[in-house]
Amino acid sequence: MVDDQPPLPPTLADVAELAGVSRQTVSNAINSPALLRPETLARVQHAIEALGYAPNRAARHLRTGSSRLIGLRMSPAQEFTADATMDRFVHALVEASREAGYHVLLFSGGPVVAGERPDLLAGYDALLRSTAVDAFIVTDTYLGNPQASWLAERRAPFVAFGRPWDDETSGHPWVDVDGAAGTRLATEHLLERGHQRIAWLGWREDSRLGEDRRAGWEQAMAARGLATDGLAVRVEDTLDAGWTASAALLDTAAPTAFVCASDTLAIGVLHTLVARGLRAGPDVGVVGFDDSQVAQVVPPGLTSVRPPLEQVAVELVRALRRLLAHEPHQAEGVLLTPTLAVRGSTARG
């Protein structure tokens, strides 16, 4: 087989020669077309077209200092619990970035050594030092995660998906989903369908995210003057925990519906119902949180709070561009309201 190399892409100089102008003029034709006489502009554009020219990203990056790349860390599989949301989010982010002229660079947190706490920062550090990306999107803003403060210390540009729970004064831009509004929506939906004894199945008390979501349920119940005593349980975010806890709750408090902090927990409830011969929907209402792929396909369809990830992505990129342009950002961040995807698990007979 002949080892024929791909043809070398044309450079600015090639275009300049063909159009009979200087390099800088071609550069201007691309970056500030208003500077050129219409006639010259047309000639240059024609040459660009003819050669199929596109600026070399490396050269541009070197000179301008901007790679037009946004770094996103993939959380390793271990941390990966109910986060089936990630895929939809990555999609949305790639799309929003593209519209702003950016690409998404994925990286991981370095090798996971058994028995050692993985170094969450290694990946960020390497990319930062080598000026590989213009900015980061940080997604794991749970309590005690050092990423945000570490990045802020280094003055690295980043935007967080998730509120800075641990530090109200951190002052970096963020975008988040209003969890309380979501569960309020879920609870009101169940109330409308005639449920009164609506249980909360959530996470441990030290999860700010979980407590935020719980608050929405609490508020909606309180607004109707309904008691919540004995109707709330807090467990780990696993299928089994949801299974066990919902079974216990059915025995002790006889709820007719469950609002859950995650789809994972909600699926656990569905397991319990299947095991007891109860029908999700007609017999017991169930609402999850995340609107994961699972919610869409599990029989009979899981009603779930749907985070507006497309909007989140757009807002994140918007905040990023402001940040990179050194425009001041809203200190308060952006809070977006989820919707409710209604399915069989809240249908009445």
Added chain:
Amino acid sequence: MVDDQPPLPPTLADVAELAGVSRQTVSNAINSPALLRPETLARVQHAIEALGYAPNRAARHLRTGSSRLIGLRMSPAQEFTADATMDRFVHALVEASREAGYHVLLFSGGPVVAGERPDLLAGYDALLRSTAVDAFIVTDTYLGNPQASWLAERRAPFVAFGRPWDDETSGHPWVDVDGAAGTRLATEHLLERGHQRIAWLGWREDSRLGEDRRAGWEQAMAARGLATDGLAVRVEDTLDAGWTASAALLDTAAPTAFVCASDTLAIGVLHTLVARGLRAGPDVGVVGFDDSQVAQVVPPGLTSVRPPLEQVAVELVRALRRLLAHEPHQAEGVLLTPTLAVRGSTARG
């Protein structure tokens, strides 16, 4: 707020000065340490450490022509059917790339204009022209997809996840999962559990991927001398199609088990069973394909063929490195054998 910029990262020259050597020596310390005298090497490394130096990627890219970036196209949500596999694959790819010193750059296929067929190639073209990535991983190798041949024409380096179904002589490296082996495994598993009338629920006949998977079922049945007449149905890859088709099949052929071409179809079968008051597992065995997140959590757990995506990613990156090093590659590609994730849907009472 003071607009304090992040400190400028140190350059090669800074390190050289601190270590009292020339720039080139520092470069050698990084790229060919064997060239240096141990004592000099130590001095340079110390300086690198002290300054926290990492080579500027843009400069390196410009000079060497290699960005150490692998391009991966996110298929738009529309094309996204049962492909919940994507997330696991992306994870695996990021990890395998990292180990080889690469990062993954995500892009999308350009704006989806209503009424127009999206241009699958636009994204590839732009990245290729601007020399933004060293190579591509192509994932949608279904029949009639122009990506592979288009890239090959331009001599763009790429490796395919998926066999070149439409062109046996295409000659580019590829890695794929042996679908027939997977369904053979699934069928044998059901046979061992005592099933005899095992149905096939698959895709349309023009899907080579689907026919490959179907062949495995056929082979396993034939090996036991079992008839397959009337036990195979081919439908679209949707939940509803799986639901409807499995219901019809139960009525006409009374199978005791289903092997499905996808988890989506298998979940459709589960719906049918729920609707009829049949228990997945004890009453009717069901096996899916993909081992998606859904399979893991849907009650009572869906037994599913699990593609070895981590292995796939490793082989893809391996092939890519060979390709970029201009080493000859196996014309035949790499075919990997899936495993079977056994869960409740094939448990016997």
Added chain:
DNA sequence: GCGTCGAATTCGATCGATCAAGTCGCGAGG
């Protein structure tokens, strides 16, 4: 003592773009 060889290190040019500072031509203003 001198030439030779190879290991270790240095020097200058270069990748392809943009920045900063020019040059050129032309028309208006003094």
Added chain:
DNA sequence: CCTCGCGACTTGATCGATCGAATTCGACGC
């Protein structure tokens, strides 16, 4: 008539690394 200003375009330097070739240095043989 000359200058000034301004629009349109050009020129040389630069970003930070690596490539290719040149240079220094010490050891060794004769």
